[in-house]
Amino acid sequence: MVQKSKTLAAALPTRIEVAVGILIRASDGALLLTSRPSGKVRAGWWEFPGGKLEAGESVEQALRRELQEEIGIIIGNCLPWQITEHDYPHAQVRLHWCKVTQWQGELVMREGQAMAWQQLPLDVRPVLEGALPALQWLSAERGLPFDARVYATEDAAHGA
Numbered sequence: 606m607v608q609k610s611k612t613l614a615a616a617l618p619t620r621i622e623v624a625v626g627i628l629i630r631a632s633d634g635a636l637l638l639t640s641r642p643s644g645k646v647r648a649g650w651w652e653f654p655g656g657k658l659e660a661g662e663s664v665e666q667a668l669r670r671e672l673q674e675e676i677g678i679i680i681g682n683c684l685p686w687q688i689t690e691h692d693y694p695h696a697q698v699r700l701h702w703c704k705v706t707q708w709q710g711e712l713v714m715r716e717g718q719a720m721a722w723q724q725l726p727l728d729v730r731p732v733l734e735g736a737l738p739a740l741q742w743l744s745a746e747r748g749l750p751f752d753a754r755v756y757a758t759e760d761a762a763h764g765a
C-alpha cells in the first residue's frame with residue numbers, strides 16, 4: 606500500500622499557483638479582461654490579468670510583478686478574495702483571486718494582448734473555464750443572473 610501511494614503521488618502533476626487580478630474601475634464598476642497572447646496555451650481566449658507565482662513569491666508579489674510586466678500598471682492594493690482550482694488538460698491550477706481597485710500608470714498591453722473593460726455578463730468570448738467561478742460570484746455580488754453555458758464555447762466568436 607505504501608509503495609502504491611508513493612507511486613500515485615509521484616504520478617500526480619503539481620498544482621500551479623496563479624495570482625489573478627480583478628481590476629475594478631471606480632467610475633462604473635467595469636472589470637478588465639485581457640486576451641491571452643499568441644504563443645500561450647489558449648491564445649486569444651479571455652481571462653483576468655495575472656500569472657504564475659515564481660519561487661518564494663507571495664500572491665501579492667506575483668500579482669504586482671505580473672501586472673507591471675504584462676499591462677504596465679503598478680497596483681496600489683490587492684484585496685484577497687477567493688481561491689479556486691481548475692484542471693485543464695495542460696495543467697492543474699490553483700487561482701488566487703484578488704480585487705484591485707487602485708493602480709497607477711496607463712494600461713499598456715506589453716504582450717500584444719487585447720483588453721476590454723466589461724460589465725457583467727461579459728461580451729467577450731471565449732473565456733477560460735477557470736475564470737467562470739469568479740464570474741459567477743461577481744454576478745451574485747451584483748445581483749445579476751449567471752449562465753456558464755454562454756462562456757467558453759469553442760464556436761463562439763472571439764471578442765466583442
Ligand SMILES: Nc1nc2c([nH]c(=O)n2[C@H]2C[C@H](O)[C@@H](COP(=O)(O)OP(=O)(O)OP(=O)(O)O)O2)c(=O)[nH]1
Pocket residue numbers: 623624625645651652653654655656657658691693696698700733734735736
Ligand atoms: N491570468 C489568468 N490565468 C487564468 C485565469 N483562469 C485560468 O484558468 N487561468 C489559468 C490559465 C493558465 O493555465 C494559468 C496562468 O498561467 P499563464 O501561462 O497565463 O501564466 P504566466 O503569465 O505566468 O505565463 P508564462 O510565464 O508561463 O508564459 O492560469 C484567469 O482568469 N487569469
